[in-house]
Amino acid sequence: MTSWAGRTAAEISAAVREKRATPREVVAEHLTRIERLDGRVGAFRAVRAEAALAEAEAVGARGDLTELPLAGVPVAVKDNLAVAGESLRVGSAATSEAPVPEDHVTVARLRAAGAVVVGLTNVPELCVFGTTDGVHGTARNPWDLSRSAGGSSGGSAAAVAAGLVPVALGNDGMGSLRIPAANCGLVTLKPGHGVVPAGIGEGDWFGMSENGPLATTVEDVRLLLSVLADAELPEGAPPGGLRVAVSLRSPIAGTPVSGPYRAAARETAGLLIKAGHRVRRADPPYPLSLSLTSLAHWTAGTAVDARELDRNRLHRRTRVHAALGRRFEGRVGRGTAREQLRRRLAPFFEEYDVLVTPALARRSPEAAPWHERGWLRNLLANTTYSPFTPPWNLTGWPAMAVPAGTLPSGAPCAVQLVGRPGSESVLLDLAAQLERVRPWPRTAPLDGE
Numbered sequence: 001m002t003s004w005a006g007r008t009a010a011e012i013s014a015a016v017r018e019k020r021a022t023p024r025e026v027v028a029e030h031l032t033r034i035e036r037l038d039g040r041v042g043a044f045r046a047v048r049a050e051a052a053l054a055e056a057e058a059v060g061a062r063g064d065l066t067e068l069p070l071a072g073v074p075v076a077v078k079d080n081l082a083v084a085g086e087s088l089r090v091g092s093a094a095t096s097e098a099p100v101p102e103d104h105v106t107v108a109r110l111r112a113a114g115a116v117v118v119g120l121t122n123v124p125e126l127c128v129f130g131t132t133d134g135v136h137g138t139a140r141n142p143w144d145l146s147r148s149a150g151g152s153s154g155g156s157a158a159a160v161a162a163g164l165v166p167v168a169l170g171n172d173g174m175g176s177l178r179i180p181a182a183n184c185g186l187v188t189l190k191p192g193h194g195v196v197p198a199g200i201g202e203g204d205w206f207g208m209s210e211n212g213p214l215a216t217t218v219e220d221v222r223l224l225l226s227v228l229a230d231a232e233l234p235e236g237a238p239p240g241g242l243r244v245a246v247s248l249r250s251p252i253a254g255t256p257v258s259g260p261y262r263a264a265a266r267e268t269a270g271l272l273i274k275a276g277h278r279v280r281r282a283d284p285p286y287p288l289s290l291s292l293t294s295l296a297h298w299t300a301g302t303a304v305d306a307r308e309l310d311r312n313r314l315h316r317r318t319r320v321h322a323a324l325g326r327r328f329e330g331r332v333g334r335g336t337a338r339e340q341l342r343r344r345l346a347p348f349f350e351e352y353d354v355l356v357t358p359a360l361a362r363r364s365p366e367a368a369p370w371h372e373r374g375w376l377r378n379l380l381a382n383t384t385y386s387p388f389t390p391p392w393n394l395t396g397w398p399a400m401a402v403p404a405g406t407l408p409s410g411a412p413c414a415v416q417l418v419g420r421p422g423s424e425s426v427l428l429d430l431a432a433q434l435e436r437v438r439p440w441p442r443t444a445p446l447d448g449e
Helices: 009-017 023-041 049-060 105-112 154-161 178-184 218-229 259-274 290-306 316-326 329-334 336-351 375-385 390-395 424-437
Strands: 044-047 074-078 116-121 144-148 167-172 187-190 210-215 243-246 278-281 354-358 399-406 412-419
Touching: 009 023, 009 218, 023 044, 023 049, 023 074, 023 116, 023 154, 044 154, 049 116, 074 105, 074 154, 105 116, 105 167, 105 218, 116 154, 154 167, 154 178, 154 210, 167 187, 167 218, 178 187, 178 399, 178 412, 187 218, 187 424, 210 218, 218 424, 243 259, 243 336, 259 278, 259 354, 259 399, 259 412, 259 424, 290 316, 290 329, 290 336, 290 390, 316 375, 329 336, 336 390, 354 424, 399 424, 412 424
Parallel strands: 074 116, 074 167, 243 278, 243 354
Antiparallel strands: 044 116, 167 210, 187 210, 187 399, 354 412, 399 412
């Protein structure tokens, strides 16, 4: 009997279309793995076992099965996107337990393409912080269960890295796809603004949040992104090599970057030189005000999302974050700081096609009840380990996380690839080159597997 857990979405969908597997057997095997392993990982807030099996049967009976790009593929959905018939809790006790009537547009597109939603994944409350823990559970890094999977798409990343699903849907407002992907050894792409429908929370964090895929291969990221965007991706990298800048300096002044992450970026630069790209060390002209701009947008987005909720049912760190954000809402809503940042950084991306940076500054914090700790302690833990991601939400430009070797603990390390607007295919092509010359292990060896 063929084992489907640990296989890619592309492999599974091809087997289902060719009648070498049925959607039900694929989904059933992944549900069995979830039941066996997720107690240790904490990826899921809710598992839709009975509903998923019924939906898998329905996919298998579809007349267009042989044309479905995600035929029979089990997917996990971040618990801030609506799945019809399920509650939308967003990691909080303050949200409603009532089931929602309709799928979010991205979930509907996945289902239309033949995917089966097996569950909703854990997030930190209101998807605010870079560790995933709270009233619904703690998502751990399957490669190092003592550390957080990251956030806020931590449950989705943990589910994919543990082989509980081949792919998952998440979103990214200040790094919430790239942070957990980097921790868990996955590939992800935060698309540029407008490529994939957003509709996240009460206002997409002033247009900074984007939906995107989490996967173990570049091929699967490309496949899911084309479904989520409901469009074929444009042509990728031009012939003759790319102009690549490599920067090791944190965008947030004074934030040190650990040796393993600096080494990963340097090694990546060497691989790109060998591949024929023109690579130089160059730092983008990040403004000194970037830390304050990031904080203002981060907190203001939370203030909007928390506005209609019972503050007494929110964690203290969330209440403080939202209270601070209310002071910034008007300023952030005008969009002036974001436009100034785009104008400042645009000339850099006229000189270079792609920017390579460390994905993180250091490994993720311990897997612990961070939601019970103070706001300042959470703020420092987040900003000191993930300073590289926020600028590209502020600009609205595409950015990827790509595995790049390992940390001393044995957990994955990663780099970030950033491009100008419309360069999603360029980034994917470059990531695919790195995958060919430096393949990465795809699934964490839980239970000694």
